[in-house]
Amino acid sequence: MTHAAWDRFSTTGHTPRDALSHWMRWGERAIGAIRVQPRDPARFRGAAARMTAGSATISVMRFSAASAAKATPGEPDDAILFSLPLAGSFRYAHPGADPVLVGPGDIYLRDLSRDWSLSTRGESRLVTLRLPFEDFVARYGDPGPLVGTRFCAGRADVACITGILRSVLPLLQSDGPETRQRVLADTLLDAFRLLAPEPAEDAPADALSLHRQAMLHIARNLGDADLSPATIAAALGVSPRSLQRVFQRRGETMQGVILDQRLARAAEALRASPRPGITPLAMNLGFNDPAYFSRAFAARHGCAPSRYRRHLAGLT
Structure with a gap:
């Protein structure tokens, strides 16, 4: 396992504008491309450090109240992120899912291939561990049952993990000998096995990988009106029937996933800009029939996209 020294950053000494741009560049190296909107841009402050432990990236951050989101919605990042707040509360949200409030001692998992956002109200401290999807599967199994779940601080297994984190982190940050750092990082990563579900006998690693590849292909090609189970299977070099079975094991259909992602992206x-016309938006997301798009959107979100847009405009 290869380890690197801690990469440290602080906004101290930077102008407010430079502080924010440098913070986002640092965040891109730590957890992926992000955009940040401080509650008070003139007073935004942050300090952070990160290190690599094999393929994992461990980051420790302290920052002023802000909201953050994936910098490029729809651009997949094939990784899973553990988030462990040390101070402050975090409101996480994914399109199409209810927001989740996460506080000190809790653990929350994010799938970075999906669009996400978070917000904080005061100064916050956060530890994150980022793992490529394939390495996550090899170490912990299928992330599906874990992603988007708040593991509460009151649980014994969560308390054990956070206790190990608080014990190991100061030693990791002391830049000791590489052998010691490797043992400490492995101890921390192994602790998260306490959250891993029992592996399903009908969900081998190659099926998980195939599902992931299909999900990434869908996310990258939502604007293609010809996107279908057949074109996805052809792109991945498997038969449509084999790929459908992978989704069926998870209680999904590819057609349903494509529609869900298109409506969430819409x-x-x-929300990002309540100005786009409904027809161009539908076409950009692969809907050949704007009327069908409006009906599907209303069925999912409770109102037509035009009314949804007017409601958003009324909130600003």
């Missing part, structure tokens, strides 16, 4: 686009 809502995200309207």
Whole structure:
């Protein structure tokens, strides 16, 4: 396992504008491309450190109240992120899912291939561990049952993990000998096995990998009106029937996943900028029929996209 020294960064000494741009560049190296909006840009402050432990990236951050989101919605990042708040509360949200409030002692998992956002109200401290998807599967199994779940501080297994974190982290940050750092990092990563579910006999690692590849292909090609189980299977070099079975094991269909992601992306686009026309938005997301798009959007979000947009405009 290869380890690197801690890469440290602080906004101290930077102008407010430079502080924010440097913070986002540092965040891109630690957890992926992000955009940050401080509650008070003139007073935004942050300090952070990160290190690599094999393929994992461990980051420790302290920052002023802010909101953050994936910098490029729809651009997949094939990784899983553990988030462990040390101070402050975090409101996490994914399109199409209810927001989750996470506080000190809790553990929350994010799938970085999906769009996400978070917000904080005061100064916060956070530890994150980022693992490529394939390495996560090899170490912990299928992340599906874990992603988007808040593991509460009151649970014995969560308390054990956070206790190990608080014991190991100061030693890791002391830049000791590489052998000691490797043992400490492995101890921390192994602790998260306490959250891993029992592996399903009908979900081998190659099926998990195939599902992941299909999900990434869907996310990258939502604007393709010809996107279908057949074109996805052809792109991955497998038969449509084999790929359908992988989704069926998870209680999903590819057609349903494609529609879910398109509708979630549409809502995200309207939230980000309530100006796009409904027809161009539908076409950009692979809907050949704007009327069908409006009906599907209303069935999912409770109102037509035009009304959804007017509601958002009324909130600003």
